[in-house]
Amino acid sequence: MVTATETSPAKESVHESTRESVKGTDMVTPHARQHAKEIQKFGTVIQRLPLGLSANVREELTAQLNFLLADTITLRDLYKKSHWQVSGPTFYQLHLLFDKHFGEQAEMVDSLAERIQTLGGVSLAMAADVAEMTRVPRPPKGREEVPVQISRLLEAHEIILKAARSLSRKAADLGDDGTNDLIVSDIVRGNELQAWFISEHLVEMPLINAQ
Numbered sequence: 032m033v034t035a036t037e038t039s040p041a042k043e044s045v046h047e048s049t050r051e052s053v054k055g056t057d058m059v060t061p062h063a064r065q066h067a068k069e070i071q072k073f074g075t076v077i078q079r080l081p082l083g084l085s086a087n088v089r090e091e092l093t094a095q096l097n098f099l100l101a102d103t104i105t106l107r108d109l110y111k112k113s114h115w116q117v118s119g120p121t122f123y124q125l126h127l128l129f130d131k132h133f134g135e136q137a138e139m140v141d142s143l144a145e146r147i148q149t150l151g152g153v154s155l156a157m158a159a160d161v162a163e164m165t166r167v168p169r170p171p172k173g174r175e176e177v178p179v180q181i182s183r184l185l186e187a188h189e190i191i192l193k194a195a196r197s198l199s200r201k202a203a204d205l206g207d208d209g210t211n212d213l214i215v216s217d218i219v220r221g222n223e224l225q226a227w228f229i230s231e232h233l234v235e236m237p238l239i240n241a242q
């Protein structure tokens with residue numbers, strides 16, 4: 032539940048005096064280093080929104096969407112790690128393919144985060160919070176062989192696909208067609224396509240002589 036911002040009379044007078052001192056004296060200095068209480072806690076939803084969806088439904092779906100967001104941010108970053116650290120005879124094509132998938136995952140991240148905000152929730156954003164919530168296993172900091180890189184990416188895709196399919200069904204059951212459509216059209220289909228493109232690189236295929 033969102034709590035209203037509390038403004039004490041004392042605080043108001045501080046704001047007033049700040050405004051007064053700026054007025055007429057300085058219109059160019061940025062008012063940096065401001066701090067205040069957060070206006071909406073993570074895990075809450077705005078209670079009344081004209082969307083035709085109850086707060087309970089929106090709270091349940093935004094909670095699940097945040098897990099999917101954490102996994103998608105992790106997969107996005109795993110693609111960039113793979114783009115930078117890839118090696119070997121297929122370096123160039125994988126370097127480009129991994130970056131293409133990174134860009135597409137970045138778009139999915141944005142769609143999921145904005146869906147959470149649309150539903151009145153608070154989207155996860157920062158790396159430390161993502162690390163706490165993601166269900167994708169953490170890779171080592173160092174470099175790994177291409178088949179291992181691709182195996183990790185495929186594992187992340189599968190985690191996301193399973194979670195996305197079950198969340199899309201839940202959204203449909205709860206009457207949230209918008210979330211259902213976003214997940215099926217963008218997340219499920221996008222991840223399936225990317226999984227196909229990279230999994231083909233793990234097939235044992237002779238380069239010169241057919242078997």
Ligand SMILES: [Fe+2]
Nearest residue numbers: 114115126130
């Ligand atoms: Fe690059």
